Amino acid sequence: MTESIIRLDDVWKIYSLGKAKVNALQGLSIDIKHGEFLSIMGPSGSGKSTAVNMVGSLDIPSKGTIYLEGKDISKLSESDLAQLRGKKIGFIFQQFNLIPTLTALQNITLPMMFQGINENERVKRGMELLEKVDLKDRMHHKPNELSGGQQQRVAIARSLSNDPDVILADEPTGNLDSKTGISVMSFLKELNRKDGKTIIMVTHDNHLAKYADRTVYLKDGKITRKL
């Protein structure tokens, strides 16, 4: 059996809204293996966004432990977490979340800057990634000069810039038409198969689940079903 890359162990996330307490996650445990394509499904309010934030080390649990490659990251400082996710995890968002004032190339190279990689190296790697997502001719375009599909491809390239082991995709096709959505999904699948990236995708779209090796269903902050 392959080793786990991310493991959530009895993770709780409790939000206080005034006096009321909301349990966004209630003892969630997931074990994600190296090279796996996992999809997390559930209706809105099921806690899947909270779950993905935990998996992506964007948030820390109220209770429970999160392991990244066997290391407990639930008690790391925010700056250590930032360094860690910059290196180990690439994010793809539903809203693309590119920086509007930067060009495609600059957006792609930004995560490398935060890791202290020198400019020559950054540009070289950035160009390779643009080629990989077939947008080399758009390198100097800003996000508002690109179509939705192109923006998501820039976002995918950006998620790969530090060559992370894990790609976290939160509703990656949510803002795309179905044809573009399919091409993005194929691309993710290819990253998983050819490059061995671990892909964790959050979606509420049943059709996308077929790309994944495994799907977990969340409801009320708990896993209700595994496939």
Next chain:
Amino acid sequence: MLGIFIGIAAVVSLISLGQGMEEALTATFANLGTDKLVIQAASTMFAPPGSLAVTPLTKDDIDIVRRTQGVKVAIGRLLRGVTAEHNELRVQNFAISIPEDLEERRLIVEAVDLQVEDGRLFRNGDRFKVLLGADFATEDNAFQKKMRIGEKITLNDKKFEVIGILKRISAPFGNDGFMLMDDTLRELINEDEEVDLINVQVEKGADVTKVADTITKKFRRDRNQDIGEEDFTVQTPEQASQTFGSILLIMQIVVIGIAGISLIVGGVGITNAMFTSVLERTKEVGIMKAIGATNKDVMTFFMIESGILGMTGGIIGILMGVAMSGFVEIVGKNVLGSDLLRANFSIYLIVGALLFSFFIGTVSGVVPAMQASKMAPVEALRQ
């Protein structure tokens, strides 16, 4: 940013003018030589000598000076306003006296570096002859015409013959005024006793400061005054330039105070702009954090941005300041006819102003940048 560029413009223009003025004054006093003293009646610092004097100096005072050990020559001089007429124009202007005695005259000529552009200097026995300041060599003077040797002008209703036009000098009133022989000027203004300033040449090897002290003591005794009550001043060239220097310093402190307030206002403006910018870009902060930016990275990013904002204000301010002092210089030369208003832009001033504006911008951005850096990534991304 408005405050920043007003502040920087004020600093740049006033400091450059201040430096220019200081240089002009230093040059003026350097000309006087280090072995000479000037005695004036008090309260004439800001006005031409004689005009506001409480107790005017007299020929008796010259005698006191002459009797002081270490004094080689003491020359009493007058600097008075006269009414000049020529070319159908009637103007008020200054006339300065030149000693009748040949030795004394030679000393003044040397000290002020008097040379003629055209014509000649005074000779013994010259009466009702006038030397004109350098401004009269062009059309840019009180008579609005280029003057020639031999022409006649009227001073206090008496006819004078122009015998020479002087080369430009750095002494006050030297380029736009008239020079007359002492007896002639006294006759013209009907003044026998008073002198406006006493130029003193100290003997070779004598200590200028000591001689100045002795003269001060003698004057005090003669006038029955205590220390601090003097209504006269004895100035060595260094003292004179120090006095001007300290006036300049006070002026510059006031200016820097005003500029400081503008800069603080500008800084608050930048802080406000940065708060808005941070709020508007909360999501960007979230994105940056998601892709690996640490709190320090985010903080640095916003502080540099804020610094650049300040520096942009600084660049505009420097340009405005240069333009402003250039304007003042032109006005000074053409309207007031003064060479003292001269702008001097040192590279230190420009670079200093630039760095300072960047610094103000950066400091103003600290709090907003801290706010941005402390945002939780999840919250920020949700915006």
